[in-house]
Amino acid sequence: MHTKTISQLSAVLRSGEVSSVELTSLFLDRIKQHNLALNCFISITEAQALEAAAAADQRLKAGNAAPLTGVPIAHKDIFCTEGVKTTCGSKMLDNFIAPYESTCTAKFRDAGAVMLGKTNMDEFAMGSSNETSYFGAVKNPWDQGRVPGGSSGGSVSAVAARLAPAATGTDTGGSIRQPAALCGLTGLKPTYGRVSRFGMIAFASSLDQAGPVTYSAEDAALMMNVMAGFDERDSTSVAREVPDYSANLENGIEGLKIGLPKEYFGEGLDGNIARVIDAAIKEYEALGAVVKEISLPNTGLAVPTYYVVAPAECSTNLSRFDGVRFGHRCDDPQDLFDLYTRSRGEGFGLEVKRRIMIGTYVLSAGYYDAYYLKAQKIRRLISDDFRAAFEKVDVIMGPTTPSTAFKLGEKADDPVTMYLSDIYTIAVNMAGLPAASIPAGFVDGLPVGLQVIGNYFDESRLLNVAHKYQQATDWHLQVPKEFQ
Amino acid sequence: MEWEIVIGLEIHAQLATKSKIFSGASTAYGAEPNTQACAIDLGMPGVLPVLNKEAVRMAAKFGLAVGAKVSNRSLFERKNYFYPDLPKGYQISQFELPIVEGGQLEIQVEGEDARVIAITRAHLEEDAGKSLHEDFQGSTGVDLNRAGTPLLEIVSEPDLRSAKEAVAYMKKIHSLVQYLEICDGNMQEGSFRCDANVSIRPMGQEKLGTRSEIKNLNSFRFVERAINFEVERQIDVIEGGGKVVQETRLYDSDKDETRSMRSKEEAFDYRYFPDPDLLPIELDEAYIEAVRITLPELPDEKKARFMAELGLAEYEAGVLTASRELADYFEEAAKIAGGDAKRTANWVMGDLLGALNKAGKGIADSPVSAALLGGMLQRINDNTISGKIAKQVFECMWNGEGDADSVIKAKGLKQVTDSGAIEIIIDEIIANNPGQVEQYRSGKDKLFGFFVGQVMKASQGKANPAQVNELLKQKLA
Numbered sequence A: 001m002h003t004k005t006i007s008q009l010s011a012v013l014r015s016g017e018v019s020s021v022e023l024t025s026l027f028l029d030r031i032k033q034h035n036l037a038l039n040c041f042i043s044i045t046e047a048q049a050l051e052a053a054a055a056a057d058q059r060l061k062a063g064n065a066a067p068l069t070g071v072p073i074a075h076k077d078i079f080c081t082e083g084v085k086t087t088c089g090s091k092m093l094d095n096f097i098a099p100y101e102s103t104c105t106a107k108f109r110d111a112g113a114v115m116l117g118k119t120n121m122d123e124f125a126m127g128s129s130n131e132t133s134y135f136g137a138v139k140n141p142w143d144q145g146r147v148p149g150g151s152s153g154g155s156v157s158a159v160a161a162r163l164a165p166a167a168t169g170t171d172t173g174g175s176i177r178q179p180a181a182l183c184g185l186t187g188l189k190p191t192y193g194r195v196s197r198f199g200m201i202a203f204a205s206s207l208d209q210a211g212p213v214t215y216s217a218e219d220a221a222l223m224m225n226v227m228a229g230f231d232e233r234d235s236t237s238v239a240r241e242v243p244d245y246s247a248n249l250e251n252g253i254e255g256l257k258i259g260l261p262k263e264y265f266g267e268g269l270d271g272n273i274a275r276v277i278d279a280a281i282k283e284y285e286a287l288g289a290v291v292k293e294i295s296l297p298n299t300g301l302a303v304p305t306y307y308v309v310a311p312a313e314c315s316t317n318l319s320r321f322d323g324v325r326f327g328h329r330c331d332d333p334q335d336l337f338d339l340y341t342r343s344r345g346e347g348f349g350l351e352v353k354r355r356i357m358i359g360t361y362v363l364s365a366g367y368y369d370a371y372y373l374k375a376q377k378i379r380r381l382i383s384d385d386f387r388a389a390f391e392k393v394d395v396i397m398g399p400t401t402p403s404t405a406f407k408l409g410e411k412a413d414d415p416v417t418m419y420l421s422d423i424y425t426i427a428v429n430m431a432g433l434p435a436a437s438i439p440a441g442f443v444d445g446l447p448v449g450l451q452v453i454g455n456y457f458d459e460s461r462l463l464n465v466a467h468k469y470q471q472a473t474d475w476h477l478q479v480p481k482e483f484q
Numbered sequence B: 001m002e003w004e005i006v007i008g009l010e011i012h013a014q015l016a017t018k019s020k021i022f023s024g025a026s027t028a029y030g031a032e033p034n035t036q037a038c039a040i041d042l043g044m045p046g047v048l049p050v051l052n053k054e055a056v057r058m059a060a061k062f063g064l065a066v067g068a069k070v071s072n073r074s075l076f077e078r079k080n081y082f083y084p085d086l087p088k089g090y091q092i093s094q095f096e097l098p099i100v101e102g103g104q105l106e107i108q109v110e111g112e113d114a115r116v117i118a119i120t121r122a123h124l125e126e127d128a129g130k131s132l133h134e135d136f137q138g139s140t141g142v143d144l145n146r147a148g149t150p151l152l153e154i155v156s157e158p159d160l161r162s163a164k165e166a167v168a169y170m171k172k173i174h175s176l177v178q179y180l181e182i183c184d185g186n187m188q189e190g191s192f193r194c195d196a197n198v199s200i201r202p203m204g205q206e207k208l209g210t211r212s213e214i215k216n217l218n219s220f221r222f223v224e225r226a227i228n229f230e231v232e233r234q235i236d237v238i239e240g241g242g243k244v245v246q247e248t249r250l251y252d253s254d255k256d257e258t259r260s261m262r263s264k265e266e267a268f269d270y271r272y273f274p275d276p277d278l279l280p281i282e283l284d285e286a287y288i289e290a291v292r293i294t295l296p297e298l299p300d301e302k303k304a305r306f307m308a309e310l311g312l313a314e315y316e317a318g319v320l321t322a323s324r325e326l327a328d329y330f331e332e333a334a335k336i337a338g339g340d341a342k343r344t345a346n347w348v349m350g351d352l353l354g355a356l357n358k359a360g361k362g363i364a365d366s367p368v369s370a371a372l373l374g375g376m377l378q379r380i381n382d383n384t385i386s387g388k389i390a391k392q393v394f395e396c397m398w399n400g401e402g403d404a405d406s407v408i409k410a411k412g413l414k415q416v417t418d419s420g421a422i423e424i425i426i427d428e429i430i431a432n433n434p435g436q437v438e439q440y441r442s443g444k445d446k447l448f449g450f451f452v453g454q455v456m457k458a459s460q461g462k463a464n465p466a467q468v469n470e471l472l473k474q475k476l477a
Helices: A006-015 A020-038 A046-062 A103-110 A153-160 A177-183 A217-227 A271-286 A299-320 A336-347 A350-362 A369-389 A415-420 A426-431 A459-472 B053-065 B163-179 B220-239 B285-293 B299-310 B314-320 B324-337 B341-359 B370-381 B387-398 B404-411 B419-432 B434-441 B445-458 B465-476
Strands: A041-044 A072-076 A114-119 A167-171 A186-189 A209-214 A257-261 A290-294 A395-399 A435-443 A446-454 B003-014 B077-080 B090-093 B104-107 B115-126 B130-132 B141-143 B150-156 B192-202 B212-217 B247-252 B257-263
Touching (some): A006 A020, A006 A046, A006 A217, A020 A041, A020 A072, A020 A153, A041 A153, A046 A114, A072 A103, A072 A153, A103 A167, A103 A217, A114 A153, A153 A167, A153 A209, A177 A186, A177 A435, A177 A446, A186 A217, A209 A217, A217 A435, A257 A271, A271 A290, A271 A395, A271 A435, A299 A350, A299 A369, A299 A415, A299 A426, A350 A369, A395 A459, A435 A459, A446 A459, B003 B163, B003 B220, B053 B163, B053 B285, B090 B115, B104 B163, B115 B163, B163 B299, B163 B324, B192 B220, B212 B220, B212 B257, B220 B247, B220 B257, B299 B314, B299 B341, B314 B324, B314 B341, B324 B370, B341 B387, B370 B387, B387 B404, B419 B434, B419 B445, B419 B465, B434 B445, B445 B465
Parallel strands (some): A072 A114, A257 A290, B212 B247
Antiparallel strands (some): A041 A114, A186 A209, A395 A446, A435 A446, B003 B150, B003 B192, B104 B115, B115 B150, B130 B141, B192 B212, B247 B257
């Protein structure tokens, strides 16, 4: 039962074969059994989960259940949940209980999905390995000596280990796609503005976007049907009709034009990964797609530009954590300055401090034009690259990451190398485009992800393209041995 | 050396929206601390600002009223600094692209020529909360009720040349925002306040002197006194061989002096950048025109109309249009009174404002409404009562004894216009004062007033003064 997709679980719940309480208990037991080793949950909300499951069972009985009613899922601990601790992976918020619910989690709650708990993450979503969490590193279920990727590492590790059948994540520079790739899952970062950011603790506001982490594209569509939509409480969410993401999954992809950016297959890409991606592309050709080489000339600028824009935004987004109203407050502050410096000094971890410093620097008088303003211009160039490409092709494909999951601690002391692990994912956030990572094979027993990038608001097509591949392959159904 | 004073004002007008600029919390003044601050005002994690459209409309209205350009596209930016009453660690404001650019206003200082003052810009921003330093045993309390209240910051060019001009300009803006119904103008509650940038330069020199900025002046009197103090201070510094340093100063109204708060070197680097949580404000021409249609008659237009249509003098028209409430009061009273509008003007500016001043009341809480005053003036105009008796009627109305007609009736104040009755009184006075009559007839004209007074006294003020004059002249001839 624990390896079923949420599409299957939805059907099973409807048939009455199992109740939501039984299903929820099953996953709670699995979490209790494995969380110590994997460390993928920060909070396990057992009592609330069983209560929600019982309510879902009522709804299922009454016949007014939505597709996800009674289905247990996990939420990244970046989403504020009313009455349940929301830490964002930081000591700063170790004591924080929000008096409001994020729009995204509220939508799942209202759809009857059962929250199992809140998943571990890089502190304030700043990291690519889940090693920056105040609550400790998360392990990759495929090899527990390796990282699951980040920052949505807890969500991805939990789903990969079948401790939850699906989870939410957020993606600022690859934080859904990169861990999904490293753990063999399907992860989707929607178009910027497609999912409300209200109640989602901000890292870099112009880049952050919530999305699903699932086994299959079919499941991702079910999740998107709940998550997507305009929210009047988020001015950057887009008032645009939400399609039924499940409707077009089965469409044929004969004649689909796939663009392969030559910049994504050059230096820095592990040869074994290149072979896996080549095989996936061949599979698409077999399904009738047409492949075309394209160029995204400003690809090389994406990472450095991102590390100006994202820190700039985070440096001011995180100013509110000052020890005055909520969150960590130092003991016995002597004066205001002491209160600020010690509360923030103690509450934030190293990577967060590094980014606040970078961000403060690039926004400073005299440096703003050279860094922030220039970065915004380059951001436009990066978007223009994609715009031009989408005039020629329907989707763009390439590897999600340059390598498979690396060892815990391997890159922890080398931020620049760590930053480069997001080299293929970051440009997508800079442009605000939707993109998915889908399992495409293995190298030495470690999963490899294929990234599929779509045009703005073209999530339906992305999911269709991913689904067709998943019907022809079974990479997405592989379960790490220990968790079968 | 003769010095020229150069002043520019940054006026903060609190916009009269019901809810805050980026949240649904109420903006009402005076609630228990921190009861009108929602999660957004508190800067809680994950919450997002949503722009109040009403604040935008009000800002646009102001821009149109001063002949400014209302921008088709303006931008919110974050002004970053740490302070306990600034919950997010940044203030959402406008920097590079404000909603209102340009504009001008004519001001008039009594006894001087009118001058046109240029407005640089006006931009939208959120207010901070309040730090309370009393009653917390050495700690500081923070009240965030005001946090997120919409402000329109109106920045003038350094066109003002005296403290009096600065006050006249500030009063003019104060009046204008109330005419536009975009600000309640309540200075005690902080709804209308300003920062003054003050510098001096040798008369005739073009280059501006180094300025100091005096923060948070919340009364016209303080603006005048703070500027005057600051000008004297700067003159003393320069004439004493020193240099004025660029700095921020605070005005202490108890000591009537300004003192340094922070120097330019200590100034914050606010690290402005566009707020990624908010979209640019985009206003098309149709929107701007729709706002333009809602503009009321503005003070200068009203003043011109009062002069042209009602025959008021410039000074009277100026006083009566200084506030929309007063102008509305006057117009209503004049309409009911009929007859000469000047009489209404005199009554409003004289007796009414005098009584209100004495009682410490505003026009809105006047015990004598425009309808009451107009009704009374109507009785003067139709000769039911004299102007003198009217003062008595006014006092009764002030004390809540009903309208003019009922007061006149109850107290028997109706004017005597029966010539026969007046003649009887006159005859009696003449008979009783033979000496004065003789003196008058032998050329002492001044005594005429004495007879008028005696007749009015004998009639208890009720005799029609014009008739008394007429009849006295005949009988004394």
